[in-house]
Amino acid sequence: MTTIYEVAKRANVSAMTVSRVINNHKSISPETREKVIKAIKELDYIPNNNARSLISKDTKLLGLIITDITNPFFTNIARGAEDKANEEGYQVVFSNSDENIEKESSYIRSVISRGIDGLLFAPTNNDSINNAKTLRKHEIPFVLIDREIEGLDEDLVIADNQQSINDLMDYLVQLGHTKIAFVSGPTNISNTRERKHAYLNYVKENNLHQDPSWIYDTGLIDIKLDEFVQKLLALPSPNKPTAIVVTNNFISIQLISILNKHGFSVPDDISIVSFDDPSSFPLHKSLLTIIKQPAYKMGYLGMELLINKIEGKEARDKKKFVLPTELKIGESTSSPKE
Amino acid sequence: MTTIYEVAKRANVSAMTVSRVINNHKSISPETREKVIKAIKELDYIPNNNARSLISKDTKLLGLIITDITNPFFTNIARGAEDKANEEGYQVVFSNSDENIEKESSYIRSVISRGIDGLLFAPTNNDSINNAKTLRKHEIPFVLIDREIEGLDEDLVIADNQQSINDLMDYLVQLGHTKIAFVSGPTNISNTRERKHAYLNYVKENNLHQDPSWIYDTGLIDIKLDEFVQKLLALPSPNKPTAIVVTNNFISIQLISILNKHGFSVPDDISIVSFDDPSSFPLHKSLLTIIKQPAYKMGYLGMELLINKIEGKEARDKKKFVLPTELKIGESTSSPKE
DNA sequence: TTCAAAACTGTTATCGGTAACATATTATCA
DNA sequence: TGATAATATGTTACCGATAACAGTTTTGAA
Numbered sequence: 260m261t262t263i264y265e266v267a268k269r270a271n272v273s274a275m276t277v278s279r280v281i282n283n284h285k286s287i288s289p290e291t292r293e294k295v296i297k298a299i300k301e302l303d304y305i306p307n308n309n310a311r312s313l314i315s316k317d318t319k320l321l322g323l324i325i326t327d328i329t330n331p332f333f334t335n336i337a338r339g340a341e342d343k344a345n346e347e348g349y350q351v352v353f354s355n356s357d358e359n360i361e362k363e364s365s366y367i368r369s370v371i372s373r374g375i376d377g378l379l380f381a382p383t384n385n386d387s388i389n390n391a392k393t394l395r396k397h398e399i400p401f402v403l404i405d406r407e408i409e410g411l412d413e414d415l416v417i418a419d420n421q422q423s424i425n426d427l428m429d430y431l432v433q434l435g436h437t438k439i440a441f442v443s444g445p446t447n448i449s450n451t452r453e454r455k456h457a458y459l460n461y462v463k464e465n466n467l468h469q470d471p472s473w474i475y476d477t478g479l480i481d482i483k484l485d486e487f488v489q490k491l492l493a494l495p496s497p498n499k500p501t502a503i504v505v506t507n508n509f510i511s512i513q514l515i516s517i518l519n520k521h522g523f524s525v526p527d528d529i530s531i532v533s534f535d536d537p538s539s540f541p542l543h544k545s546l547l548t549i550i551k552q553p554a555y556k557m558g559y560l561g562m563e564l565l566i567n568k569i570e571g572k573e574a575r576d577k578k579k580f581v582l583p584t585e586l587k588i589g590e591s592t593s594s595p596k597e
Numbered sequence: 598m599t600t601i602y603e604v605a606k607r608a609n610v611s612a613m614t615v616s617r618v619i620n621n622h623k624s625i626s627p628e629t630r631e632k633v634i635k636a637i638k639e640l641d642y643i644p645n646n647n648a649r650s651l652i653s654k655d656t657k658l659l660g661l662i663i664t665d666i667t668n669p670f671f672t673n674i675a676r677g678a679e680d681k682a683n684e685e686g687y688q689v690v691f692s693n694s695d696e697n698i699e700k701e702s703s704y705i706r707s708v709i710s711r712g713i714d715g716l717l718f719a720p721t722n723n724d725s726i727n728n729a730k731t732l733r734k735h736e737i738p739f740v741l742i743d744r745e746i747e748g749l750d751e752d753l754v755i756a757d758n759q760q761s762i763n764d765l766m767d768y769l770v771q772l773g774h775t776k777i778a779f780v781s782g783p784t785n786i787s788n789t790r791e792r793k794h795a796y797l798n799y800v801k802e803n804n805l806h807q808d809p810s811w812i813y814d815t816g817l818i819d820i821k822l823d824e825f826v827q828k829l830l831a832l833p834s835p836n837k838p839t840a841i842v843v844t845n846n847f848i849s850i851q852l853i854s855i856l857n858k859h860g861f862s863v864p865d866d867i868s869i870v871s872f873d874d875p876s877s878f879p880l881h882k883s884l885l886t887i888i889k890q891p892a893y894k895m896g897y898l899g900m901e902l903l904i905n906k907i908e909g910k911e912a913r914d915k916k917k918f919v920l921p922t923e924l925k926i927g928e929s930t931s932s933p934k935e
Numbered sequence: 936t937t938c939a940a941a942a943c944t945g946t947t948a949t950c951g952g953t954a955a956c957a958t959a960t961t962a963t964c965a
Numbered sequence: 966t967g968a969t970a971a972t973a974t975g976t977t978a979c980c981g982a983t984a985a986c987a988g989t990t991t992t993g994a995a
Contacts, residue, residue, distance in 0.1 A: 260654075260735070262981055273945050278983060286942050303734055308710040309647040309656070310981035313950040316598075318647070320690070320711070328666070329676050338667050341693055345700075350707055352658070352690045355679060369688055372646040373658070396641055397598070600951055611975050616953060624972050648951035651980040 261304045270298035281306060312374055321565065322370040322378040323353040324363060330509070332535045332554045333381070336404060339558025340379055347566050349376070360386050364393075371397050377565045379558075381405045384447040402565040404557060407449035414568065416561045416580045418552040420450055424457035424504070426586045427532045427550060431502045432465065435594045436530065440473035440491065440500035442484070442514060444507045451476075454506045473500050477510055484510070488517045501595035502530040511547060515591070526593040533591075548592040551585045599642045608636035619644060650712055659903065660708040660716040661691040662701060670846070670873045670892045671719070674742060677896025678717055685904050687714070698724050702731075709735050715903045717896075719743045722785040740903040742895060745787035752906065754899045754918045756890040758788055762795035762842070764924045765870045765888060769840045770803065773932045774868065778811035778829065778838035780822070780852060782845045789814075792844045811838050815848055822848070826855045839933035840868040849885060853929070864931040871929075886930040889923045 263281075267274040272291060279287050280295040298304070312318045321344050325333040337353060344351050352375065354366040360383045367390050370378065378394060378401040380387075388408050394401050402414045431439055441458045444451045455474075462469055472494075475487045491500065505511040511533035515525050525531050532548045560580060601619075605612040610629060617625050618633040636642075650656045659682050663671040675691060682689050690713070692704040698721045705728050708716065716732060716739040718725075726746050732739050740752040769777055779796045782789045793812075800807055810832075813825045829838065843849040849871035853863050863869050870886045898918060 260981090263983095264981080274981085275946080275983075276944060279944085282983085286944085288943065291943080303731070305706055305709045305735065307651075307712065307981050309650050309712055310950090311983075312647050313645075313651065313952090313981080314983050316950090327676075328679070329672055331669075334667055334672050338665075338693065341666070341691065345692070350690050350692070350704075350711070352688050353679070354683070354688070355676065366688075368643055371643050373688070374645060374647050393641070397643065598951090601953095602951080612951085613953075613976080614974060617974085620953085624974080626973060629973080645951050648980090649953075651951080651982090652953050654980090 260307070261302045263304075263306065266295065266298045266302055266304050269302065270294045316374075317376050318374045319349050320373060320375045321349045321351050321562070322366075322375045322380075323351050324356050324366060324378065324380045324382075325353065326358050326381060326383070327355050328353065329355075332405075332508070332552060335554035336381070336558035336561070339555040339560075340562045341558075343559045343562035343566070347562075349566065356381075356383055358383055360384070360390075363387060364390050367393060371399060375399065377401060377569045379404055379561045379565055382408050384445065385409045385449075386447070400565060400568045402561050402568070404561045405450060409449065412577050414564050414578050416557050416564065416582070417450065418550075418557065418584050419581045420453035421457045423534070423550040423552075423584045424454050425461060426584070427504055427548075428458070428461045428465075430548070430586060430588070431504075431530065431532065431592070432467075434502075434530070434592060436502040438468045438470075438473075438498075438500040438502070438595075440470075440475075440503045442475045442477065442487070442503055442505045442510060444476070444510065445478055446476055451506055458504060468500075470498065470500075484514055484517050488514070488521060492521055492523065500529070502532070502592070505531060505533040508533055508535045508547075508549070525591050527596075530592040530595070546590050548589040549587050551587050553582050553584065557582060598645070599640045601642075601644065604633065604636045604640055604642050607640065608632045654712075655714050656712045657687050658708075658711060658713045659687050659689050659900070660704075660713045660718075661689050662694050662704060662716065662718045662720075663691065664696050664719060664721070665693050666691065667693075668847070670743075670890060673892030674719070674896035674899070677893040677898075678900045679896075681897045681900035681904070685900075687904065694719075694721055696721055698722070698728075701725060702728050705731060709737060713737060715739060715907045717742055717899045717903055720746050722783065723747045723787075724785070738903060738906045740899050740906070742899045743788065747787065750915050752902050752916050754895050754902065754920070755788065756888075756895065756922050757919045758791035759795045761872070761888040761890075761922045762792050763799060764922070765842055765886075766796070766799045766803075768886070768924060768926070769842075769868065769870060769930070770805075772840075772868070772930060774840040776806045776811075776836075776838040776840070776933075778808075778813075778841045780813050780815065780825070780841055780843045780848060782814070782848065783816055784814055789844055796842060806838075808836065808838075822852055822855050826852070826859060830856075830859055830861060838867070840870070840930070843869060843871040846871055846873045846885075846887070863929050865934075868930040868933070884927050884929060886927040887925050889925050891920050891922065895920060 263274045263277050266277045270277065272295060276291060277295050280292050308318070323337060323340055325337060328334055328337055341351050352370060356363040356366065363383050378399055380401050381404050385408055388411055391408055391411050391413065402416065404416050407415055407417065428439065441455065443455050446452045446455060472490065477483060503514065505514055511531055515531060518525060518529060523529055534550050535552055601612045601615050605615045608615065610633060614629060615633050618630050661675060661678055663674060666672055666675055679689050690708060694701040694704065701721050716737055718739050719742050723746055726749055729746055729749050729751065740754065742754050745753055745755065766777065779793065781793050784790045784793060810828060815821060841852065843852055849869055853869060856863060856867060861867055872888050873890055
């Protein structure tokens with residue numbers, strides 16, 4: 260590895276002078292600068308950023324935790340985040356937490372030891388509070404994305420869950436549905452909680468049919484829908500829902516699959532609405548009627564907030580950014596029969 | 598930031614002893630170890646890995662360059678790569694090169710200055726040879742993925758292009774097509790080159806209709822298909838192809854869109870086959886008939902090779918891994934009319 | 936002309952770790 | 966029982982950069 264000393268020797272100056280040239284300090288004579296640049300080029304010298312960081316305390320490295328890059332929602336968050344980071348001269352280390360709090364903890368300790376300047380962070384669930392505290396103890400600025408942590412006041416970028424559920428419900432009601440079931444992920448994740456809350460509110464305020472057996476919370480990794488679906492389908496016709504709101508795209512795929520298995524077709528027998536269709540295809544109508552969350556924008560904005568925070572351009576008060584979503588009508592919804 | 602010296606002071610030992618405890622050296626008495634561990638916990642000490650790297654010369658950090666994480670093919674490569682890296686205790690800094698050689702160069706210099714242990718690298722095109730040389734000069738192990746660089750002998754993981762084209766052509770011929778056009782990306786990218794070569798071979802060996810005006814190379818960022826399509830559709834019926842092989846999923850989407858604009862429908866008027874349908878949806882038949890490349894496996898294997906190389910577990914001779922692909926029949930193909 | 940300020944370059948110490956060597960104590964065996 | 970090895974811990978130097986300070990030369994205003 261070529262060091263600054265080798266460059267210095269070749270250019271017949273001190274290491275400090277080379278450092279000054281690299282960092283564009285004033286007070287370097289044009290001749291010296293030229294000599295040094297020549298030596299740098301000849302040796303193809305690339306400074307060791309880790310040695311620099313030891314003194315400067317910054318690394319221009321940012322962390323990104325998402326649950327799974329393979330989920331198109333997070334893919335676009337990652338892309339938005341990387342774009343902004345890149346624009347500002349930062350690089351991104353990423354990790355898939357897979358809804359696993361231990362994996363999250365272990366990654367966070369690793370990136371702290373790397374000296375990352377900040378972290379953009381989709382927390383696993385409310386248990387992530389301990390990891391957030393670790394970050395704070397080590398004075399790593401971070402911004403939450405997509406999910407809030409209960410009891411933690413921190414900068415946050417999310418989509419508008421209230422509005423999203425209202426839009427979905429409005430659309431279903433407009434189609435003539437009044438019996439609407441609700442399948443969500445685990446409620447220790449904030450967006451699930453908010454969506455469920457919005458659903459319950461909507462049902463109450465609009466005097467829709469209410470039934471506790473129509474509401475089901477699954478896990479995110481082991482999604483056990485079979486029993487719930489069987490119970491639902493066994494209900495006598497007047498008590499059977501004609502539509503289901505699903506809070507997660509992966510769950511909705513499995514749900515449709517199970518419904519089909521039981522001989523129920525979507526949307527003929529039952530309508531399904533969800534979030535962030537994973538099959539969005541530019542050319543044809545989306546299969547699912549969904550709420551599209553502005554994933555790219557969320558990632559981009561999240562990084563922007565984070566970098567502002569790091570570089571001190573930001574007022575110190577915490578901010579919560581709630582971005583608007585968009586209803587996209589697909590082929591998983593129709594008016595109820597009869 | 599808590600340093601090893603503060604831990605040492607609190608535990609009443611030297612910094613070296615703390616270091617020994619952290620790194621599980623032998624010759625530490627149980628009492629000392631316990632004292633030190635207690636101090637580490639009380640201070641929530643996380644070692645500074647950059648300071649460590651300054652001496653040890655390794656960082657447990659790996660680079661990943663893909664053209665665009667948003668392309669599901671690369672998403673899965675990234676996921677496979679991150680999984681393997683994580684299993685082996687490494688972390689991944691990634692970058693979207695966007696088919697832009699300057700962005701690639703700049704990223705590579707950055708990660709070199711970070712002291713990455715190695716790089717998994719989908720090169721932009723043959724011009725990437727200079728970046729590969731930079732990596733070699735700085736003794737950074739790397740493995741190429743998805744694309745070869747002409748004139749560079751280096752470890753490589755790709756999908757079987759020859760076989761893929763043969764499968765697509767076989768399928769079209771079996772449907773009754775004999776007039777098959779070919780649209781590819783730029784031929785300074787190895788997989789495009791190989792696919793084109795395989796297509797030309799197939800046409801020749803099977804005595805299919807040949808026509809230079811049926812072959813078109815586009816850019817990857819600015820895909821200009823309009824003129825080509827117009828020419829193609831203006832051909833008198835006997836000279837008009839009944840199917841098109843497209844080497845890139847994004848191009849195929851645009852192609853279908855343009856064909857539709859001109860009043861031609863797929864597959865009724867013309868069949869389209871391609872690679873890696875971006876709309877693959879678990880529940881229903883894929884829209885496009887495609888060759889599915891084993892993206893996850895490619896990323897995983899690529900990382901495995903890279904890490905073996907870094908850790909010296911690997912024989913020093915270069916290896917080229919060509920993974921098998923899978924034909925997936927979708928709705929973009931049918932037998933030709935009349 | 937003269938001397939302080941500005942411009943230019945070098946020396947030393949330090950960032951947070953660890954390798955290499957040194958020292959002190961304990962264990963082991965001929 | 967004395968010599969040697971093994972165990973346990975500390976001291977010093979160094980990894981590659983840069984901040985802080987210190988010179989030396991040049992510049993410019995009085």
